[in-house]
Amino acid sequence: MNKDEKPLLQVVGLTTYFFSFRGERIVKAVDNVSFAVRKGERLVIIGESGCGKSTVALSLLRVLPPSAKIVAGEILFEGEDLLKKTPKEMARIRGKQLSMILQDTMLSLDPVFSIGNQIGETLERHTNLRGEALRGRIKQLLLDVRIPDPERRLKQFPHQMSGGMRQRIVGAIALSCEPKLLIADEATTNLDVTIQLQYLNLLKEIQKKTGVTLLFITHNLGIVAELCENVIVMYAGKIVERSPVMEIFDDPGHPYTKALLQAAFGLQDLSKRKPIPGEPPNLANLPPGCSFHPRCPYGKERCRQEEPIEISLNPTRSVKCWYPVTIGSQNIPMPKIEDAGNFKNLMG
C-alpha cells in the first residue's frame, strides 16, 4: 500500500444514532467511527449483529431509515465530504461511484421486473447507453459474473433463478457502472457453501480485472481469512481493533477479537473452541466504561469505569482497550486519557 497516496474513502468521527418516536430513547448504533480505505484494497469490517457495521455501510451511502440520523462526522470520498452533498448529487454518486450489495437478494431484486430491466435501470440512470448498446453491455455484465446464456436470462425473473445466480445478478447491477468502491454487506450469508466459494472467487477476479476497491461487512471469520487484507473489528457501535489480516489471526489485540476467534468454528482444533459468555449488549443501554467489560475475562476496575481510548500497537495495528492481549503488549505503557487521539497515522 502506498502510504503517500490519498485514501479512496476516509471516514472521520462518523456517529449515527437511531431515535425512538419521541426521541426519549437513543440507540448509539455507530459511535465516533473513523477509518480509511485505500484504492484497490480489500478491507473487512467484522462484528456480530448489533455492532453497527451495517449502519456504517448505510451511512456511507446515505440510505439510512428515517429513524436514523448521522449526528456527526465526515465521509470523504475522493476528498469530498458526502455528508455535504445534496440528494441529487448523492443520487449521481450512488450506483456510479459507490455501490452496495446486500444479503437478501429477494429484497434487492424487484420480483415483477425482468433481470434485463433491473440491470438496465442502473445503466440508464448513470450512462448514455440505450437500445442495442445497452443490451450488449447488460449481456457482457452477465458473462462477467459467469452467468451463461445471457440472452435467455435477460427476459427471466428473479424467482426463476437460484440464490447463487441472484446474488451474481445483484453483483452485476452493483458493478454495472464501474464503481470505485463496492460495499458487500453479508453478501454470502444466505448462500450454500459451495456456491459461496464460487462467489468469493468471482469477486476476487472482478477486483483483479477492474481494480474496484472492496469493503466487506460480515460476521464470518472464514470470509476474512479467505479474502481480506485488512480487518476492522466493531463492537457495540465502536471500532475496537484494526489490523492486517495475518497479525489479527496470529495475535489478536482486543479480548473480544481473541474470544471471537476462539468461539468460531472451523474443522481444525474443534476441542479448543471456547464460547463467549453473555450476549452482545443493548445499544440503547450500554454499560459504563468499556462496552465489552461484562463479558471480558481480563476486565479490571478501570474497564468498568473509563471507556478505553484507541492505542497504537505498531504502525499498522491499534486496539481500543486498557489491557490489550497481544503477546507483545506488556511493553506498551498504559495510556492516559490526555493521550487520546494521538494515533493519527492510521487514518491515512
Next chain:
Amino acid sequence: MTSKGEVNYLLQTRGLKVYFPLKAGIIRDRVIGWIKALDDVDITLRRSQVVGLVGESGSGKTTLGKALLLLEKATGGEILYEGKNVYAFNKEEIKAYRRNVKTVFQDPFASLSPRFRIKEIIGEPLEVGAGMNKKEVEERAAEVLGMVGLDPGLMKVFPHELSGGQRQRVAIARAISTNSKVIILDEPTSALDVSVRLQIVHLLMELQNRLQLSYLLIGHDLAMVAYMSTDIAVMYLGKIVEFAETKELLRNTVHPYTQALISAALPDHPRDKKERTILAEEIASPLNIPPGCRFHPRCIQRKATCAEREPLLAPVGENHLVACHLDGQKAASSSI
C-alpha cells in the same frame, strides 16, 4: 421388538420417499411432475446417538426432519419408532410419539409465538400432550428453564423481551420438557450471533449427555455438525451419498461431493488458504434431477457410467457407506 442380532434403533426410516406434486392447469390440477425432495432414504438413530445430516439447498435434509416430525407425509417407505411403523399408529400412539420426538427450529424469532409468555410456550405441550395441571406445568417449566441456563423468573416474559440466544434456549427447554427421547435440530445455531453459537452447542451437548438424548442434527455447516455428531450423513438432491462416523468421514472422505463440501469450507486462518477445485455448475433443482448419479454434472471425476446408472449406497469400510461408481471396492452398483 427386533429379531436376533439386529440393533435396537430408536428411530429409523426405510426407503423413505417424499415427493411433492407439481400441478398445472386452471380448472383441473394436472400433475405434470414431481419434486423428489426425499428419494429412498434409510437413516437410523440409536439411543444417545447424535447423527448429523449435512447438505445444501435441495438436499432434502429439512424434508427428512419434517417427515420424522410427521409434518410431511411420506409418499413411500416407512418410519419406525422403537421398531413399530409410525404410519400405523393410532391416536394415542401418535400422541406419545409427539411427546418423544421433538424439534428445535433454526429461527428463534419465528418458532416462539409472540403472543404467549414463556410459561405458556413451554406449558402448551405439557398441558396438551402430557395432561399436566397448572401447578405441575409451572414446576416443570421452572425446572427446564433452569436446565437450559435461564432464570425461572423469565417464565413471565414475552419472547420479544429476550435475546436470540435466550429464545433458542427457550425452544430447547420446550423440546425437553416432555422427557422426549429424540430431538430433531434443524440448523439450531445458524440464526444466532457467532459468539453465542458455541454456548448453545455446549448446552445441547451437555443436555444430550445428561438426558441420554438422541439428536438428528441438520446443518449446512460441516464444522459445527462434525463437532457435535458421532456419525454424519451427507445428502445431495434427496439421497444420502455418504455416511460414516465423523472422524472416518473427515479422514477418509470418499464421495466427490463430500470432498467438495470439505474443500469449500472457508479457512480458519489466512495462511491456510488453499488451492481449491471450485465446483462447476449450480446445484441441480429437485425438479430436474440429472440421470444416473445425481451429482455427475458437477463431478470432476465423472465417467461415462455416472450419467447412465444411479450408484447405490455400499460399504467401503467399517461403518462407512458411499454411493459412487468410482470406488473400486464397491461391487453393488455394477452388479445390477
